[in-house]
Amino acid sequence: MYPSKKKLSGEYVKKSATVAIVILIAVFLAIFAAFWNIQIVNNEHFQRLAIQNITRSIDLTAPRGLIVDRSGAVLAESKINFTLYLVRENVADMEKTMRMASFFTAKKADVIRSIMARYKKYPQFYRIPIKNNLARGTVIFIESRQEEFPEFEIGIEPTRTYPLENCAANVLGYISEITETEMNSKELQHYGLGDFVGRSGIEKQYESYLRGVKGSQIVIKDNLEKIQRIQSEIKPVVGATVVLTLDLELQKFIEGMFVDQNGAVGVVDLRTGGILAMVSKPDFNPEIFSQEMEKEQWLALSNDPQKPLQNKFLQGIYSPGSVFKIIMALAGLQEKIISPASRVNCSGSQNFYGRDFHCWNLNGHGSMNIFSALQNSCNIFFYNLGRRLDIDTIAGYAQTMGFGNESGIDMANENKGTVPSRAWKMNAFRQQWFPGETISVAIGGGSLNVTPVQMLKMIATVALRGRMPRLHLLQRIEKSGQTLREFTPEFSRVPIAEQNFELVIEGLFKVVNEEGTGRAAKIAGLAICGKTGTSQIIAKENPKYKTLTKEKRFMPNSWFVSFAPRENPRLAMVVLVENGGDAGLIAAPLAAQIYKKFFANERLF
Amino acid sequence: MKDYFKYFDKLTFVLLLMLSLIGIFLIYSAGFPLKESNYLKQAAWLLFSLLMFFMIFSLKIDFIFRNAFIVYLALLSILALQIFVGRTIAGTRSWFRLGSVGLQFSEFVKIPLAILLAKAMTRFDLIGWKHFFKLILLIFAPVCLIVLQPDLGVSFILCIFLPVVVLLKKIKPAVLIIFLLLTLLGGLLGWNSVLKPYQKNRIVSFLNPMKYKSSIGYHVIQSKIAIGSGGLAGKGYLKGSQSQYQFLPARHNDFIVSVIGEEFGFINTAILFFIFFVIFYRQFKFNFQNDEEFYFIYLFNGLIFFQFLINVAMAIGFFPVLGVSLPFVSYGGSSLLSFFIGEAIIFRIKINNYLT
Numbered sequence: 001m002y003p004s005k006k007k008l009s010g011e012y013v014k015k016s017a018t019v020a021i022v023i024l025i026a027v028f029l030a031i032f033a034a035f036w037n038i039q040i041v042n043n044e045h046f047q048r049l050a051i052q053n054i055t056r057s058i059d060l061t062a063p064r065g066l067i068v069d070r071s072g073a074v075l076a077e078s079k080i081n082f083t084l085y086l087v088r089e090n091v092a093d094m095e096k097t098m099r100m101a102s103f104f105t106a107k108k109a110d111v112i113r114s115i116m117a118r119y120k121k122y123p124q125f126y127r128i129p130i131k132n133n134l135a136r137g138t139v140i141f142i143e144s145r146q147e148e149f150p151e152f153e154i155g156i157e158p159t160r161t162y163p164l165e166n167c168a169a170n171v172l173g174y175i176s177e178i179t180e181t182e183m184n185s186k187e188l189q190h191y192g193l194g195d196f197v198g199r200s201g202i203e204k205q206y207e208s209y210l211r212g213v214k215g216s217q218i219v220i221k222d223n224l225e226k227i228q229r230i231q232s233e234i235k236p237v238v239g240a241t242v243v244l245t246l247d248l249e250l251q252k253f254i255e256g257m258f259v260d261q262n263g264a265v266g267v268v269d270l271r272t273g274g275i276l277a278m279v280s281k282p283d284f285n286p287e288i289f290s291q292e293m294e295k296e297q298w299l300a301l302s303n304d305p306q307k308p309l310q311n312k313f314l315q316g317i318y319s320p321g322s323v324f325k326i327i328m329a330l331a332g333l334q335e336k337i338i339s340p341a342s343r344v345n346c347s348g349s350q351n352f353y354g355r356d357f358h359c360w361n362l363n364g365h366g367s368m369n370i371f372s373a374l375q376n377s378c379n380i381f382f383y384n385l386g387r388r389l390d391i392d393t394i395a396g397y398a399q400t401m402g403f404g405n406e407s408g409i410d411m412a413n414e415n416k417g418t419v420p421s422r423a424w425k426m427n428a429f430r431q432q433w434f435p436g437e438t439i440s441v442a443i444g445g446g447s448l449n450v451t452p453v454q455m456l457k458m459i460a461t462v463a464l465r466g467r468m469p470r471l472h473l474l475q476r477i478e479k480s481g482q483t484l485r486e487f488t489p490e491f492s493r494v495p496i497a498e499q500n501f502e503l504v505i506e507g508l509f510k511v512v513n514e515e516g517t518g519r520a521a522k523i524a525g526l527a528i529c530g531k532t533g534t535s536q537i538i539a540k541e542n543p544k545y546k547t548l549t550k551e552k553r554f555m556p557n558s559w560f561v562s563f564a565p566r567e568n569p570r571l572a573m574v575v576l577v578e579n580g581g582d583a584g585l586i587a588a589p590l591a592a593q594i595y596k597k598f599f600a601n602e603r604l605f
Numbered sequence: 606m607k608d609y610f611k612y613f614d615k616l617t618f619v620l621l622l623m624l625s626l627i628g629i630f631l632i633y634s635a636g637f638p639l640k641e642s643n644y645l646k647q648a649a650w651l652l653f654s655l656l657m658f659f660m661i662f663s664l665k666i667d668f669i670f671r672n673a674f675i676v677y678l679a680l681l682s683i684l685a686l687q688i689f690v691g692r693t694i695a696g697t698r699s700w701f702r703l704g705s706v707g708l709q710f711s712e713f714v715k716i717p718l719a720i721l722l723a724k725a726m727t728r729f730d731l732i733g734w735k736h737f738f739k740l741i742l743l744i745f746a747p748v749c750l751i752v753l754q755p756d757l758g759v760s761f762i763l764c765i766f767l768p769v770v771v772l773l774k775k776i777k778p779a780v781l782i783i784f785l786l787l788t789l790l791g792g793l794l795g796w797n798s799v800l801k802p803y804q805k806n807r808i809v810s811f812l813n814p815m816k817y818k819s820s821i822g823y824h825v826i827q828s829k830i831a832i833g834s835g836g837l838a839g840k841g842y843l844k845g846s847q848s849q850y851q852f853l854p855a856r857h858n859d860f861i862v863s864v865i866g867e868e869f870g871f872i873n874t875a876i877l878f879f880i881f882f883v884i885f886y887r888q889f890k891f892n893f894q895n896d897e898e899f900y901f902i903y904l905f906n907g908l909i910f911f912q913f914l915i916n917v918a919m920a921i922g923f924f925p926v927l928g929v930s931l932p933f934v935s936y937g938g939s940s941l942l943s944f945f946i947g948e949a950i951i952f953r954i955k956i957n958n959y960l961t
Contacts, residue, residue: 020772020889020903027914028882032875034921038833039871046833053830054846222638222850 054220055231056125059192062212063158065239067172067202069248070274070475074163076172076203076286078238081159082134084142085127086116090151097151104138104152105131118180119193127153129194133291150224160196160290166283168251170311171244171411171473173201174286176293196290201311202242202473203286205411209477209484212239240479245274245472245487253597254279257590263557263577264312266456267594270569272489273460273469275409276598280312314407314414317449318576321535321583322377322517323559324398324444326462326504329370331397332385333500340503343369346380353436357383360534374507375516377532379443386442391433394441395421400494402457402468403450409471418449444533452574455561460572462508463529463563465501467491505529509566512588521562521588523595530562530591532583555579560587564595571598612959614952617887620880621933621948625651625941627877628934631864634842635857635936638849643857643936650938654945661949666898666957669950670720677717677747683710684750709939711759714747715766715908716947722766723900732776737784740770757800758859758928762912769907773900824860825922827852832866832874832921839870858935859928862920877934878917885910888951898954905947 038046063078084104091097098109105112112130119128134154142152160175175196182188182197191197195214198207215236220228247267254265258281265279284301301309310316332338348364349356359365359379365372373381386394398404404419418424420441422433440446453471461468470490477485508529511518517532534556558580563572573591580586629651633644661669687710721743729736744766751760771781796805831847840846845867847853856864866874888906909932916931918924930937932944 021886024882024885024889024910027910028878031878031914031917034923035832035866035871035874035878038829038921039835039866039874040837042833043836046830047836049830050834050846053827053852054850220846220850223852228850 054222054228056219056221058127058155058217058219059194060215060217060233060236061157061195062214062236063238064160064175064196065210065212065479066241067210068241068243069246069251070244070276071248072243073248075168075244075246075248076160076162078158079161081132081157082136082139083129083155083157084131084134084138085153085155086112086130087125087127087151087153088116089124092151100149100152101130104134104142107131122193127155129155131292132157132159146226147224160287162285162287164248164252165285165287167248167255168246168278169283169286170280170313171201171246171251171278172286173203173205174199174284174289175203176289199289200309200413201411202244206242206474206477209240209479210242213237240477240484242477243475245269245272245276245475246278247276247598249601250594250598251277251279254594255281255283257593261577261580262306262312263575263580264316264452265573265575265590265594266313266452267571267573267598268456268460268469268471270460270463270469270563270572272487273471273491274475274487274489275471275473276571277594278311278313278473280310280316282306282308284308311411311413312576312578313452314409314411315451316576317415317417317451318557318559319535320403320444320448320450320455321533321557321559322379322444323455323531323533323561324441324448325374325377325382326458326508326531326561327398327401327403328382328385328389328394328442329374329504329507330401330462330496330500331389331394333370333503334397334496335389335393337388338370338385340370343367344373344378344381344384346378348380350380350383352383352387352439353434355436357439370503371507371510374504374531375510375514377511377517382442383439386438387435389438389442391438391441392421392423394438395419395424397496398448400496401461402454403448405454407451407453407457407471409453410474414453415451417451417454418447420447444535452576455559455576456572456574459531459561459563459574461494462501462504463569463572464491465498465505466494466496468494505566508562512562517584518560518562518588520584521560521592521595523592526564526595526599527566528562528564528592528595529566530560530588532588533557533559533561534581534583535559555581556583558583558585558587560591562588562591564599571595608960609956612956614887614955617884618952620884621945622655624877624880624884624933625654627865628861628931628936628941631861631934632857632936634845634848634868635853635861635864637843638851641857646938647936647941650941653938654942657942658945658949658952661946662953664953666950666953670724670897673717673720673724677714677721680710680714680717681747681750684714684747684754688750688753709756709759709937711747711751711754711756712937712939712943713946714751714759715763715905716943716950718743718747718763718766719901719904719908719947720897720950722770722904723897726770726774726900726904727895727897730775732771732774732780734777734780737776737780740767756928758930761927762908762915762929765908765911766904769904769911772907773903824854824926825919827854828860828863828920829922831860831863835867835870835874837870838872839866839868842868844868855928858930858937859916859926860920861931861935862917866920881913898957902951902954905951909944909947 066074067076068074086101098112101112102109115130116128119126139154142149142154162172175198178188178191178193178195178197180193183191183193188197198204198210203210213236215234217233218231220231222228250267254277258279262281265277266275267277268274269276288297345367346359346365348362349358357379360377365376365378365380368376368378368381398419403417405416406414425431425433437446441448457468457471468491472487474487476483476487508531509527510516511532512521512528512530518530521528521530558577560575560583563569573594575587575590577586629644629647632647636643722740725736725739744763748760748763751763827847831845831853834847843849845864847867848856848864853860853863862874865877885906888902912929912932915924915929919926919929930940933941
């Protein structure tokens with residue numbers, strides 16, 4: 001059947017062998033060409049890809065600068081924290097990744113998805129921070145199984161921490177993560193997603209000093225994203241240290257005095273204008289903002305009717321009450337409407353413009369001069385003074401003494417308050433001013449609204465006999481031993497005669513030391529001058545109204561402004577207790593305690 | 606004995622030895638990041654392979670050719686047994702391992718198969734139905750068994766014998782058409798029932814590597830980056846970032862070309878290819894006759910050539926990643942040994958040719 005071997009043509013086979021060699025040569029030429037194309041022609045392209053494979057640029061967050069008090073006690077610092085990052089490039093199975101991510105972070109997958117959505121425009125290899133302050137156990141778990149989770153990375157980053165928790169919270173403010181819209185704004189254009197920015201208080205005011213300069217690192221990584229070595233590094237620059245005028249011990253002492261009351265206290269060093277204590281109650285722990293806050297937590301804080309996030313010292317507006325009588329007295333004396341000899345008889349009430357106005361002492365104070373009127377806070381005396389002064393004149397003196405305007409303290413978001421005048425009323429209500437309103441304003445009522453910081457500035461100016469200090473919290477900013485900025489005290493002269501201040505101070509001295517309304521503030525051996533203010537109850541329209549108990553709703557706010565000692569004054573302070581009741585019983589004793597504390601430390605007492 | 610030395614193809618032998626040594630050198634680099642000692646194993650295998658080379662070389666060709674069918678059947682039974690026993694003991698095949706040395710029997714099938722095919726080829730100039738079925742039977746019996754192992758690479762390589770035979774012989778058009786249709790059918794069948802998902806993925810990813818960038822197209826992309834970034838002179842021994850930071854997969858066997866491409870550059874890669882070329886050229890540049898011995902040389906070299914071509918094409922993304930190693934160079938003792946045994950037979954045939 002088969003042809004014999006010899007009959008098969010060897011020629012054909014030989015020809016095929018030649019063809020085979022031709023094919024062989026052609027194939028090898030093709031291979032050489034292909035490799036030439038990849039290795040030589042496209043070398044640069046592939047080299048770039050090879051470098052991209054192994055190198056990663058990592059942003060190094062700069063530790064935020066310290067915030068310290070006048071003696072160097074730390075109020076805010078940076079601590080090490082573990083952040084969990086997700087790198088989309090290394091995700092093999094998104095479902096699994098989301099499952100693991102929500103397991104690691106205890107966040108819902110939707111929450112993580114929404115975080116990732118924010119980084120849509122970022123390259124795939126970008127490290128998206130999905131959780132900071134990762135629990136140690138989770139850190140160890142992920143690090144030990146890095147091969148299983150190449151898409152997750154753990155970074156060690158500084159995070160803001162406030163070692164004293166709520167202490168001075170409203171002074172320090174807080175920081176929080178930048179949002180995408182903010183990043184596109186001009187002032188924050190140098191920030192990246194995931195960066196934190198100061199939102200209030202000192203953190204906001206001195207953001208540019210505190211933030212430091214971000215660093216970066218180029219690392220060599222293997223295919224499992226394990227860092228093999230650091231190729232180059234630009235170290236982050238730590239933010240500068242902000243030294244405050246605050247006296248931490250005093251601050252803590254004052255905060256401790258408020259147990260279940262709300263209010264504000266400010267203490268100023270009259271030699272410099274530096275704030276020694278600034279308290280706003282209730283407060284909050286600023287650290288919860290530098291971590292990730294749950295939505296409920298944020299809503300609870302921001303919707304709290306007691307407004308813990310509001311710095312009441314700068315932003316809370318209150319009726320000044322009888323404290324305003326200081327302004328009235330100054331205006332009356334400066335305008336020469338009254339003199340130390342002027343007397344008014346107080347019978348408990350008096351009719352002005354067809355309406356009865358009452359003194360708080362319905363039995364009447366009897367014959368009052370400027371000193372006794374201040375000492376007893378007699379309304380009738382000041383009603384009469386108000387009747388003889390024009391509202392615009394009163395407004396002028398109020399503004400001169402700092403009301404109706406920002407105090408200029410080095411903190412943002414101050415409230416200006418309201419100083420009523422003819423023009424103000426026309427502007428606000430399109431109405432004429434009625435003379436009867438002036439009578440109310442004369443005892444610190446009516447539409448008058450002030451902030452505690454304005455009160456502090458006012459009483460400081462009185463203490464300094466017309467030298468108005470610039471209030472400030474910053475002492476200096478330091479960076480590696482060098483002072484970048486230092487506050488130099490600034491005073492400006494108020495156009496009111498010094499002797500008129502002396503007269504008012506005489507009255508204020510009597511308030512405390514001669515059985516006046518502020519006698520509860522009296523301390524033997526320290527000449528404290530002050531003025532109480534028990535300001536009107538809260539209006540029904542005020543949203544706070546509903547949250548207060550029945551008794552508290554009608555409790556007036558207690559003010560006590562004061563300074564000491566009378567000669568060469570050292571301290572001025574304002575104490576406000578919301579719904580405290582009688583200022584002489586509530587606010588004045590608090591002030592006494594503060595003076596005791598301070599002067600005990602100063603060894604003057 | 607003197608004549609033996611004189612006519613022994615010393616150049617080809619040295620080149621084969623060079624390929625193996627280059628292989629060990631590259632396997633060292635491939636195992637460097639994980640401190641693997643594969644290169645030592647490969648060196649031991651090389652020594653053993655050389656021993657076997659001279660042992661086989663000293664045998665009579667007639668003896669070898671006579672016993673090819675028995676060896677072929679023996680290997681088939683071992684492969685069948687492996688599937689059977691391997692199944693019963695939970696997928697492990699430890700029974701054919703001796704200590705840490707494992708034998709991959711599928712690698713050796715190509716030798717008796719090439720002999721049997723060579724014998725068959727002496728019987729026809731034109732492939733008719735009868736011859737065709739005989740070829741199919743010879744080739745696909747081991748291929749089926751190896752597919753079930755599963756070893757896609759080796760079974761695929763054995764299939765290459767068929768076109769190698771057809772290249773040298775004429776074929777009836779009807780047979781060819783039916784063959785192509787059957788291939789298509791077999792392909793579809795294989796795709797739907799035999800291939801495992803990961804094997805399919807390799808083929809799919811070849812068609813569109815960028816789409817599977819982070820998963821299955823990864824191998825080819827990383828291999829191309831390795832080779833391309835090597836440039837003219839390479840990044841230096843043990844200095845290739847793709848190899849040393851382990852971006853390159855299976856770099857000690859299937860992607861060993863990428864290691865030389867990256868660390869030694871175009872020049873040295875071209876030298877490696879040139880060594881292959883010289884070997885093939887010397888083997889093919891032979892006065893062919895219608896003789897089973899020459900057909901064997903042709904078939905065996907044809908197999909090496911295609912395996913080389915597929916491996917290289919795979920590394921630069923011109924061919925799906927099928928787990929085909931680079932002859933003599935890639936890590937794998939059984940593969941190295943089988944190639945040296947085959948070469949021993951070829952060397953013996955050529956020497957006989959000179960001596961007679």
